[in-house]
Amino acid sequence: MKPLRWPRVVLHVFLTVMAVGWLVPLLWGLFNSLRDYDYTGTHGYFSFGGFTFHNYVDAWQRAEFGEKFLNSVYITVPAVILTLFLASCAAFVLARFSFRLNLTLLGVFVAANLLPPQALLIPVYRAFRAVQVPTWINDNGTLLDSYLGLVLINTAFQLGFCTLVLSNYMKTIPHELYESAEVDGAGVSRQFFTLTLPLVRPALAALTTLQVTWIYNEFFWATVLLSDGDKFPITSSLNNLRGEFFTDYNLLSAGSIIVALPTLLVFFVLQRQFVSGLTLGSTKG
Template structure:
């Protein structure tokens, strides 16, 4: 009887010491699952809201305007490829895409190279005006372009260049002027990103390079630039997108229609009395294709550049 009584008294104690722990684990597990489900649901909703306009524009680009005018834009049917043929012919994409390439490729290359030079000096050399120099280059991104419209326009109109360099004799109506203004406004951001990236590189690498007799130029071209490949790929993707889609300075600095970039081509698809939205959607898809190609080509390096250092303590 005494042993039975002791067992009866011990049983509730075992339950009381184990159940709270199990209950806490169960409740924490439920809260964790609910949190994950809530986050996944929120991300799914944001993804749908983000993708829907793009997907609808792509769908509309393959539909005939007469069909949508009769059945409405929420209908399904009337698919055709004629919108892309008409958009390519009316918008003169063959010329405007060449103009954008003439501006975008040199502007991106110059921006990344000059940014690497500035970032290397700021990250690897200590001097009195180190941070001030980086702030000077970054300050170009703090002012809106509209505030500098008149000063930049007057400056470019006053700068005289040879006629073989520009048909107007100034930097106006010149690809070089548009390249220069894009490089000036984008170098600060790229220098800021690259300087932080270069500061994270181990100093032991540079000390070993100095011991091996590598000079500053060799450290820059053979050591720093190869290590900055992920960051350069990420910045190249962003810069191609920003400079390729730039329209403000093109309308200000260019004065002849044969030099306008591809972003101006959509104006040629607008009618005088009505606008074929399906045709405009097809033109928008054509304009977006080069940036999408660049992103998918550099996708691996782009993601690596964005996530670098995310797991460091």
């Protein structure tokens, strides 16, 4: 038998404790979302009983999740697609070609992530109010109160991180593949679409999972750039479940579970690519 290694035992114990610490609040919220408020009000939250699915039906109706979910789709899907496409283009240039400002350009992309959104609140608001767009995009003729404005601002803030991960991943592709493609007559665009993109699918899948989660849950820019409540994303719906004088936390837990389901679905669908792609993209370079 192999000798017992105490550092490994301590590591496993620590990881187990941390995992339980993360899971207990989530499982507790799920448990209380299936319980009646009157029952918990009488017997306490540490009791067992009063189970019902009415909280989910009531939360869906009161929070208007159907309409708000479509708003989140209109914002999240275009923003994720645009971010990954632009990041792939920039990362391909940084990884494929060597030029004097290569590292500087990558630093510019990464530096954008160091700026807190609050520091850019007023400049972004004024810029979006000054930009003129066709009325078929937005009735008021500006980027304020429009889905396009939220798509652009989310793309801008997520572009740097995606470019960093994809460029590091693309650097792991053997240079001999590009030389063989050039011998066969493949141009730069063909090398990008037919050679590079298929090889970086694990990284794209990992970034898709992260970007869907971050953009879907983002609410700061929605409160700044939107004044029309009909266009608010689904994260705003949870406020509709808070009462003026008291809050039914069982109902709020049910609403939180509903809001989290789409991101969990995306993670489980792309789980295998997420682990492999994120690991390779963050350790190579």
